[in-house]
Amino acid sequence: MKIEVNTHEKNMIKWASEHPEAVVLSGDLGSSCEIKGFLNTYPDRYFSLGIAEQNMVSWAAGLAREGFRPYLHTFGVFLYRRVLDQLEMSVAYPNLPVTFVGFLPGIMTPGGVTHQATNDIAVLRNIPNMTIFDIGDATEIESVLQVAHDVNGPVFIRMLRKEVPRLFPANEPMVFNRGRVLTEGTDIAIFSSSICTEEAMRATKVLTEKGLSIQHVHISTLKPFTDPTVVETLKKVKYGAVTMENHVTIGGLGSAVADVIAEEGIGTKLIKVGIQDTYTHGASKMYLMKKYGLDALTLIQAVKNLTGKYFGIREEDLEAVRFEDYTAV
Amino acid sequence: MPEKVYSKEEIQEVATRVRKNILRLTLERGGCYLGQACSSAEIFASLYTGILNLGPSLGSMDAIPFPGVPSPDNMDYPKGSLYHGAFQADKDRFFVSPAHYASVVYCTLAETGRISHQAIEKFNVDGWNMEMIGAEHSPGFENTAGSLGQTISIACGTAHARKLKQETGRVFVLLSDGEIQEGQAWEAFQAASFYKLDNVVVFIDVNGQQLEGYTKDVMDIEPLAARLEAFGAKVMDVDGHDIQAMIDASKVEHEGKPLVVLCRTSAAHGIPLLEKRKPFLHFVRVGNDEMDDFKKFYDQM
Numbered sequence: 001m002k003i004e005v006n007t008h009e010k011n012m013i014k015w016a017s018e019h020p021e022a023v024v025l026s027g028d029l030g031s032s033c034e035i036k037g038f039l040n041t042y043p044d045r046y047f048s049l050g051i052a053e054q055n056m057v058s059w060a061a062g063l064a065r066e067g068f069r070p071y072l073h074t075f076g077v078f079l080y081r082r083v084l085d086q087l088e089m090s091v092a093y094p095n096l097p098v099t100f101v102g103f104l105p106g107i108m109t110p111g112g113v114t115h116q117a118t119n120d121i122a123v124l125r126n127i128p129n130m131t132i133f134d135i136g137d138a139t140e141i142e143s144v145l146q147v148a149h150d151v152n153g154p155v156f157i158r159m160l161r162k163e164v165p166r167l168f169p170a171n172e173p174m175v176f177n178r179g180r181v182l183t184e185g186t187d188i189a190i191f192s193s194s195i196c197t198e199e200a201m202r203a204t205k206v207l208t209e210k211g212l213s214i215q216h217v218h219i220s221t222l223k224p225f226t227d228p229t230v231v232e233t234l235k236k237v238k239y240g241a242v243t244m245e246n247h248v249t250i251g252g253l254g255s256a257v258a259d260v261i262a263e264e265g266i267g268t269k270l271i272k273v274g275i276q277d278t279y280t281h282g283a284s285k286m287y288l289m290k291k292y293g294l295d296a297l298t299l300i301q302a303v304k305n306l307t308g309k310y311f312g313i314r315e316e317d318l319e320a321v322r323f324e325d326y327t328a329v
Numbered sequence: 330m331p332e333k334v335y336s337k338e339e340i341q342e343v344a345t346r347v348r349k350n351i352l353r354l355t356l357e358r359g360g361c362y363l364g365q366a367c368s369s370a371e372i373f374a375s376l377y378t379g380i381l382n383l384g385p386s387l388g389s390m391d392a393i394p395f396p397g398v399p400s401p402d403n404m405d406y407p408k409g410s411l412y413h414g415a416f417q418a419d420k421d422r423f424f425v426s427p428a429h430y431a432s433v434v435y436c437t438l439a440e441t442g443r444i445s446h447q448a449i450e451k452f453n454v455d456g457w458n459m460e461m462i463g464a465e466h467s468p469g470f471e472n473t474a475g476s477l478g479q480t481i482s483i484a485c486g487t488a489h490a491r492k493l494k495q496e497t498g499r500v501f502v503l504l505s506d507g508e509i510q511e512g513q514a515w516e517a518f519q520a521a522s523f524y525k526l527d528n529v530v531v532f533i534d535v536n537g538q539q540l541e542g543y544t545k546d547v548m549d550i551e552p553l554a555a556r557l558e559a560f561g562a563k564v565m566d567v568d569g570h571d572i573q574a575m576i577d578a579s580k581v582e583h584e585g586k587p588l589v590v591l592c593r594t595s596a597a598h599g600i601p602l603l604e605k606r607k608p609f610l611h612f613v614r615v616g617n618d619e620m621d622d623f624k625k626f627y628d629q630m
Contacts, residue, residue, distance in 0.1 A: 047489075047524075055516030058479045061472075062486020066494065086513070089476045090483055094465055095399040129400055152401040 002166045004138035008101075008159055009034040012071065013041050015145045021067060025060055027053050027074035033103045034161050035073045053078045057086035057098075064096040069149070075109075076102025076117035076158055080124055087154075088127055095129045095153040099145075105134065105158035105194055106246030106275070107292060112282030117158070118275055122251020124156050125223050132222040133174075134158040134193045134246075134253075138166040140220055143173030150176065158194060167198060168218075177221045179229040185213035188306060189233045189241035193219045193253050195285070196244040196273075196294055202321045203296040207303060210311045225256040231264055239307045240269030244299055249274040271302040332385070333442075335378040340572050344374035347436040348599045349630040354432060354452060355613055356623055362429045362461075364596035364610025365505075367603065368536035368569065369430060372503065372592050373437040375575045376532065381501060382421045384414025386443035388468055392451035393458050396466050409463065409470035412443045418496040422487060424471045426480035427505035427534075428462045434469035435459060444468050478511025480504075481531065485521045485587075488529045502531045507539035509550045515560065521587045522561025529587040530579060531562075534569060536596045538608035546608075554591060562589045569594035602626055 012035060016022045023045045024030075024038050030048070039046040049056035053074065060070035072079060079102045080087060091098045102117060109115045124130050131151045135141055135158060148155040168180060179191070183204055192200035197218045204216045215233045234241055234257070241261075243254040254272030261270060275292050289295045296318050304310055335343070351366035377383075388411035396406035410416075413423055425434055432452060438444040448468070451457040463470040474480040481502055488500040508514060521529055533553075541547050550556070554564045563583035567574040569592025578590045596610040597603035602622060603610060615623050 049520055050516075050523075052513075052516035052519065054478075054513040055482045055520055058482030058513070059486035059489070059517070059520065062483040062488070063490045065472075065483070065487055066490030068490055068493070085476050086479055086482075089473055090479050093399060093473050095401060095404060128398075152404070 003163045004166050005163055006034050006037070007138045007141040007164055008161065009037045011142050011145060012038050016042055016045060019069065019149075021069045023047060023063065023068050023070055025049055025056055025070050025072045027051060027056050027072070027078060029074045033073040033075070033101070053083045054086050057083045058090040060098045061090040061094070061096055064091075064098050069097055069099065071099045071101055073101050073103075075104045075115055076120055077104070077115060080117065080120045080156070084123065091154050092127050092129045098154045099148050100154070100156040101159050102156060103159050103161050105160070107280050107288040107294065108160070108195065108246070108285060110282045110284060113279045116280055118280060119248050119251065120156070120158065121222050121247050121253070122255070125251060125256070129153045130223060131155045133220055134222050135160050136194055136197045136218055136220055137168055138164045139168040139170050139172065140174045142170070147174055147176050160195070165198060167201065174220050177224055177227050179217040179219050179227050181229065182216040182218055183208065183214050185215045186236055186238060187213040188215070188239045188303060189237045190214055190216045190244065190299070191219055191230070191241060191253060191257055192216070192244040193222070194246040195289070196246050199289070199294065199296040200244050200299055202318055203299045203303070205321045206313050206317055207300065207311060210313070212303070212307070212309070212311075219253055222253060222256060225260070230257065230260055234261060234264070234266045234268055237268065240271070242271045242273060242299060242302045242306060244273040244294070246294060247274055249276060269306060271306050273299055273302050337572055340374050340378045341371070343378060343437065343440045344370040344572075345599065345630065346440050347374060347433060349627065350436045350439070350449065351432050352600060352623070352627050352630070356615055356620070356627065358453065360612055360614035361432055362611070363600070363613035364536070364538070364603065365427070365430050365534075366433050367598045367600055368594035368596045369433050369534045370599065371570045371572055372532055372534055372575065372594070373433050374440070375572045376423065376501065376503070377437050377441045379572065379576045380579045381423055382419070382498065383423070384417060384420050386412045386414060386438075388412035388444060390445045390448065392448040395456055395458050399465060406466060408465055409467045412438055412468045413471070418494070418498060420498045421501055422471060422498065423501045423503070424474070424480050424484040425463070425469065425503045426474050427477065427503070427508060428464070428470070428474040430503070430505075431461060431463035431467060431470070434463065438469050477508040478513040481514050481517040485517050485526055485529060488521070488526045489524055492526065492528060499528045499530055502529070504531055504533045506533055506535040506537065506550060506553070507544055509533070509553065510548050518557065518560040518562060518587070525585045526587050527583050527585055531587060531589045532575075533589060533591050534594055535591050536594045538596055538610060540611040543608040557589050562587050564589045564591060566591045567593065570598055600626065
């Protein structure tokens, strides 16, 4: 699997070259948010607002009202938890084209609880006019700015940084409000997002070898959540569905799928893999993925609970299909 | 159509009629934000008649039914900014932050020919666009300002954008003094100074009181001029009932920095009957025992 480096930075510079109305706002974390290269390339379109996120969000609203397209760059946690009222009243209510590019989604930082955006989707999904994207790989990073641009209103992107795997073909960009079907099957459905998709791909490969028929769908649009692919997938599987997300299991992908199951009257079971109603702490990505159950083995346990079938898969079996060397943090 | 040139006496008449009209609403409706009208009537009258460079209103002269909240399917609804004229490079913009002052905005628009007097009868009437606390669609409002502290940032972002576009029009903001307690206001002043936004003019209605009492007792913001100067603003400290003083203050040089005009006011100005209620004038209700006195006063205004 190819690992791409600083994809967002390159992409943002390219995007700005084609969109003169695009400006970057930074909350003093530009160099931590892959945007330093943008500062060097477009110093007159890069505005530092300092460590003052509330002002930055409302300031962006003022720029957007005048025809600019502000792209706010800081850690995701500072773009929703700290500034919720500014996000809602300055930006979401008037439905302005402001793009929140939030880095370090979920457990993606050893910085610990203050730096981890683990409930952003739950908080933002119920905000009218907001659109939410959760990026899964380098191909999606390359395509998300166009998808976000086409949205009429504010957009929140959970952005991955630095070394990001390319899981999906470069010539198959993400599509607004459409899941990406990675494997087709009829026994169970797996819906995964963000960094969990790679783990789900590993688990799916091993489970398929054991004879299970899996429809694995990667989700990158968390709101709206009206994708017919999700409904079709849920309707055709025999045992039920598992969701897997880099987020608490209340209010995120799992809850969105649960809503669809209930609203569509689909009588199927759902198991939600993700952070289980807890704050997390600071450590390496793989340590946290294992500790909080965002890894392939946890998914396999969920599949066992769903199907009642024991597959005898151990950690060693999964090592063989490791796509990325996670020990290099 | 050339804009009318107002004499100082005519501006004072506008202010007095605004105050009188809101006293009428207070008596008819059982209550209103009358203290704010008393403190800011001269500020609004001066801005709309002697300071702001606005084009002719494009807003409806009549009140209109609530046009719906903004959404991807409803972005072309009639906006409150229409009453400030077309967005033009050389024209000013005016943001009102304390949205509780909505009645003062509406009544000033009516006194300056930007909306009809009949429209005021729809003030705070269910289903109309003349809400008690203004939002994007309310006549005279550029944005949804009810959550205090955000509008100064939005206005500065707007001013920043206008600088980038090399527009010559200025961006005016009206703040209330209590709002300065919000940390975001200081973040905004900090950034406005940093980006040298000398196209920003902030008028602050310093009436010295807020819902729970005198500002100095609730959460003191003084010395306000020194604090604002320390944050990089040019500050003028004037009597907020002195029309000429405010017009003069709006014209001082403030190259490379935002201008703040501190307008020292009284929330009982023009209606002495309110003096004894100070500092509790956030929302004024007139009971039956006082009704005759207030009505008598109203008739003499």
